[in-house]
Amino acid sequence: MNDTSQPRKIRSFVLRGGRLTKGQQRAFERSWPRFGVEYQEHPLDLEALFGNDHPVWLEIGFGNGESLAAMAAAHPERNWLGIEVHPPGVGRLLMRIEEQGLTNIRIIRHDAVEVLEKMIPPASLAGILLLFPDPWHKKRHHKRRIVQPAFVELVASRLRPGGLFHAATDWVPYAEWILERFEARPDLFENLAGPGGYAKRPETRPLTKFEARGQRLGHEVRDLLFRRTGSA
Ligand SMILES: C[S@@+](CC[C@H](N)C(=O)[O-])C[C@H]1O[C@@H](n2cnc3c(N)ncnc32)[C@H](O)[C@@H]1O
Numbered sequence: 001m002n003d004t005s006q007p008r009k010i011r012s013f014v015l016r017g018g019r020l021t022k023g024q025q026r027a028f029e030r031s032w033p034r035f036g037v038e039y040q041e042h043p044l045d046l047e048a049l050f051g052n053d054h055p056v057w058l059e060i061g062f063g064n065g066e067s068l069a070a071m072a073a074a075h076p077e078r079n080w081l082g083i084e085v086h087p088p089g090v091g092r093l094l095m096r097i098e099e100q101g102l103t104n105i106r107i108i109r110h111d112a113v114e115v116l117e118k119m120i121p122p123a124s125l126a127g128i129l130l131l132f133p134d135p136w137h138k139k140r141h142h143k144r145r146i147v148q149p150a151f152v153e154l155v156a157s158r159l160r161p162g163g164l165f166h167a168a169t170d171w172v173p174y175a176e177w178i179l180e181r182f183e184a185r186p187d188l189f190e191n192l193a194g195p196g197g198y199a200k201r202p203e204t205r206p207l208t209k210f211e212a213r214g215q216r217l218g219h220e221v222r223d224l225l226f227r228r229t230g231s232a
Contacts, residue, residue, distance in 0.1 A: 011111060012134060012146035013061070013085050024091025031094045032107075039110040043121040049106055050079040055126035058083065058158075060112040060133070060146070063208065065093025067131055070206040072105045078126070080105045083112040113151065120158045127164040128155055132210040135171035147178045156188040161230030165189065168205060168223045170214030175222035182226050189226040199225035 020028065037049065047053050055078050062068040062082040072080040082105060084090055090109050097105055108115050136144045147167070155165055165182070169175050175198065182189050183196070193199045201223050211221060 010143050012113070012136075012144050013111070015085060018086065018088045020088055020091045023095055024088055027094035027098055028091055031098055035094060035097055035105060035107050036090075037106050037108045037119075039108060039115065039119070041118045044119050046079070046081075046121070046124055050104065052079070054079045054104070056081055056124065057127040057129065058116075058120070058125055059129040059131065061085075061130070062089065062093060063132070063210065064089045065096050066208045067129075067206045068093060068105065069096035069100060069102060071129075071204060072102050073100055074204060076104055078104065082107045083115050084109060085111060113146065113154070116154050116158050122157050123160050125158050125163055126160060127166065128159060130165070130167040131205065132169060132208065132214075133167070133174070135169060135174045137171065137173075142177075145174065145177065147174075147181055149181060149184070152181050152185055152188065156185070156228055159228040161228055163228045164192075165226045165228070166199075166202070166205075166223070168201075168211070168221060170211060170217075170219035170221045172220060172222060175224065178224055182224070186229075188229060190229055192225040192227055199223040 037044070046056050050056070057078050058081040059068050060083055062084045065082065068080060068082045082093060084093070084107070087109065090107055093107060108119070130146070133146050136142060159165065167178050169178070179196070183191060191197060201221065205223070214221060
């Protein structure tokens with residue numbers, strides 16, 4: 001029966017199939033209990049979760065976790081929260097965590113929008129990364145793009161004053177879309193590249209499979225860097 005009082009949510013992803021490899025399955029069994037966080041509808045205690053009060057950075061849609069593992073290794077003084085809905089990607093990241101002996105990552109396997117809404121306390125994050133989000137090329141699919149006016153407000157509410165939002169995409173029309181929506185809120189965000197500008201590719205952003213594929217296809221990559229206004 002359809003519940004008409006609860007309109008169906010438009011999500012930014014379609015869950016693809018994809019079975020776990022044996023290696024990913026074993027990594028799940030061994031390491032999900034330590035690094036995985038089950039979805040819940042109340043805010044997390046981030047200090048208790050990581051066992052310290054280091055600044056928390058969150059990556060939305062980490063794919064197979066290449067960037068996240070590299071950034072967590074490069075910045076052990078930060079805590080990293082990765083969100084992804086695709087189980088093989090989560091398995092792959094768990095394998096990387098084991099291989100590299102990382103301790104500063106936790107993983108949530110759920111829709112990042114709901115995670116931000118329900119599990120992330122207001123003004124708690126030092127940074128949010130959105131690297132190569134699904135571009136939803138066709139006009140009739142634009143409503144599925146994760147960056148929407150309500151998302152801009154949600155991101156602003158979860159970042160600390162001075163916190164950073166970093167996006168990268170190899171689909172220039174999506175870069176323009178993101179720019180427009182964040183610049184529509186000068187009360188919430190400052191574009192660190194100046195009005196209408198794109199940021200230089202930060203050296204800290206590792207080259208991922210998606211970016212490499214985009215480069216092969218001749219796509220130009222755009223980085224966008226916005227700071228939550230207010231003093232830190
Ligand atoms: C194009 S891929 C990019 C993966 C990775 N960031 C990279 O650069 O290689 C986009 C990823 O975002 C994930 N994703 C999309 N919407 C999401 C959401 N609302 N919550 C969590 N993950 C999401 C998808 O499952 C997919 O793995």
